[in-house]
Amino acid sequence: MAPSSQEIYHDTVDNATPNVNSRSSSSFDPNDISINAHPCDLGRVPGLIDDIASYNWGDTDFSTDRNARISLLSKARSLIAALETPRETLLRHIGAETSNFYIIVIGIETNLFHEMAKNNGSPKTATRLAEAISFDPDLLRRILRHLASMNHIIQTGEDKYRPNNFSKALTTSPLAGSYQFYRDVCLPAMSNLHKWLKTKSYRSPTTIIDNPFTFGHQTSQTFFEVIASTAKNTEHFNDHMVAYCQGHPAWCSESVYPAADRLISGFDPTPLPDGSDPVMLVDxxxxxxxxxxxxxxxxxxHPGRLVLQDLPSVIAVTPPSLTSPLPNGKHIQLQEHDFFNSQPVVGARAYYLHHIMHDWPYAKCGLILEQIKKVMKPGYSRLLINEQVIPERRASWEATYLDLYMMVMFGARERTEKEWRRMLEDGCGLKVLGVYGPGGGVEGIIECEVALEEGEGREE
Ligand SMILES: C[S@@+](CC[C@H](N)C(=O)[O-])C[C@H]1O[C@@H](n2cnc3c(N)ncnc32)[C@H](O)[C@@H]1O
Structure with missing residues (x-):
């Protein structure tokens, strides 16, 4: 049976077999260090093996069936976690993955992965690769050996390696820039979380000007000011935004937010007083x-105009192709705009915010929403918030890690549906018309309109 969208990111934790083969929690003795060499949750292994075996390779196309692939992946991850001993999990976390991260960035910056991908990714010796990228061959051999042990490249013979799909993808700017962005901007913040929290008696950061990011970077600038301050940071951050969005179901498709029904139908094509085309969507x-x-x-x-708004430093680097004519003869309009200031586009069909609210503490979110609310046409304009809607149970790691990074970088957070409703309805006087999305807490669209006062009529 196909898994429900809520189930794909998490296996059936609640129905797991009792942990019969592991040491019982009642006999746990913190002084007995032998626990470190026992599998973490052996009782779950038989059920997980059965679950995994029930996937039919012949009938399922894992390259196109995203739900089936993610569901199988989540079970495979659970199987590894259950089989590993605490010692093995420890060494993987603190040694294998940390060194892995940094050698990948070195590989990106020395063009190692480009060299490996040459000649259709044919196997190459460490000596040949080292010569091509001007690297110490012995050092490169040690790096390649670890990358192969982590399954990022394939060792095809003694001293010979070829790339797989992951290492080929490291030659693309979205992946390469994302690694550099995390090394330069995010990790100095996350690696200082413990110090910052200790000085604040373990209270959540709640402002964009005093949080582990400002502490870790020893700066009074906010994240966005640091990003705008160098071309390299801007480029890597933009690369990461592209990488993050790849592979998600299209936000405005039938399976997520049915924009044809919700926006295009009901769009008012009447020209504006200055004769211009009315606006469909402001991003x-x-x-x-x-x-x-x-x-x-x-x-x-689609009818109507599309407007792209962002800070000047970002608008300045949008690719020229973005403003070329669209199939319907129109083009995307670029607009420098700070969303804390008055919104220049009045009465658009929709105002769209993707990964904006999660960057800002509660009070700042209120200020952004206030500016939008002022220009929304009651009963017509929609506010679309594309963000994680974290389920109360079984949140996916894609949502939980992002929540922690939002805390560290911005003093902000991801939200549950209840928290969204509290902010939008109780805090801002908006009405939530629906929450759309693939479920599992991996992004949903919260559709709102301006709440009508009693006696006010709707326009459609
Ligand atoms: C996390 S990114 C999200 C980008 C895009 N919406 C997406 O989901 O891929 C946040 C965006 O907000 C922009 N931004 C930050 N502060 C802003 C402000 N005060 N006014 C307008 N845009 C701002 C940043 O430049 C960045 O492009």
Whole structure:
């Protein structure tokens, strides 16, 4: 049976076999260090093996069936976690993965993965690769050996290696820039979380100007000011935004948010008083325009204008192709705009915020929403918030890690549906019309309108 969207990111933890083969928790003795060499949850292994065996390779196309692939992956991860001993988990975390991260960045910056991908990824010796990238051959051999042990490249013979799909992907800017962005911007913040929390008696950060990011970077600048301050940071951050969005179901497709029904139908094409075309969609903080491009590819003959807004440093680096004519003869309009200031586009069909609210503490979110609310046409304009909607149980790691990074970088957070409703309805006087999405806490679209006062009529 196909897994439900809520189930794909998590195996059936609650129904796991009792931990019969492991040491019982009642006899746990913290002084007995032999626990470190026993598998973490052996009782779950038979059930997980049965679950995994029930996937039918012949009937399922794992390259296109995303739900089946993610569900199988989540069971495979659980199997590894159950089989590993605490010692093995420890060494993987603190040694194998930390060194892995840094050698990948070195590989990116020395063009190692480009060299490996040459000649259709044919196997190459460490000596040949070292010569091509001007590297000490013995050192490179040690690096390649670890990358192979972590399954990032394939060892095809003694001293011979070829890339797999992952290491080939490291030659693309979204992946390469993401590693550099995390090394330069995110890890100095996360690696200082413990110190920052200790000085604050273990209270959550709640401001963008005093949090582990500002502490770790020893700066009074906010994250976005640091990003805007160098071309390299801007480029790597934008790369990461593109990488993050890849592979998700299109935000405005039938399976996520049915934009054809919810936005295009009911769009008012009446020209504005100055004769211009009315606006369909304003992507606020839209970065380099990837979500508007998704909208165009899903709805090529959409009516109305599309507007991309972001800070000047980002608008300046949007690719020229973004403003080329669309299939319907129009083009995306670029607009420098700070979303804490008055919104210049009045009465659009929709204002879209993707990964904006999670960057800002509660009070700042209120200020952004206030500016949008002022220009929304009651009963017509929609506010679309594309964010994690963390389920009360079984949240996916994609949502939980992001929540922690939002705390560290911005003093902000990801939210559950209850927390969203509290902010939008109780805090801002908006009405939530629906929460759409693939489920599992991996992004959903919260659709809102301005709550009508009693006696006010709807326009459609
Ligand atoms: C986390 S990114 C999200 C980008 C894009 N919406 C996406 O989901 O891929 C946040 C975006 O907000 C923009 N931003 C930050 N502060 C802003 C402000 N005050 N006004 C407008 N945009 C801002 C950043 O430049 C960045 O592009």
């Amino acid at each position: 606020m903080g839209g970065n380099v325009g990837h979500d508007l491009q998704t909208f165009i590819s899903q709805h090529p003959s």
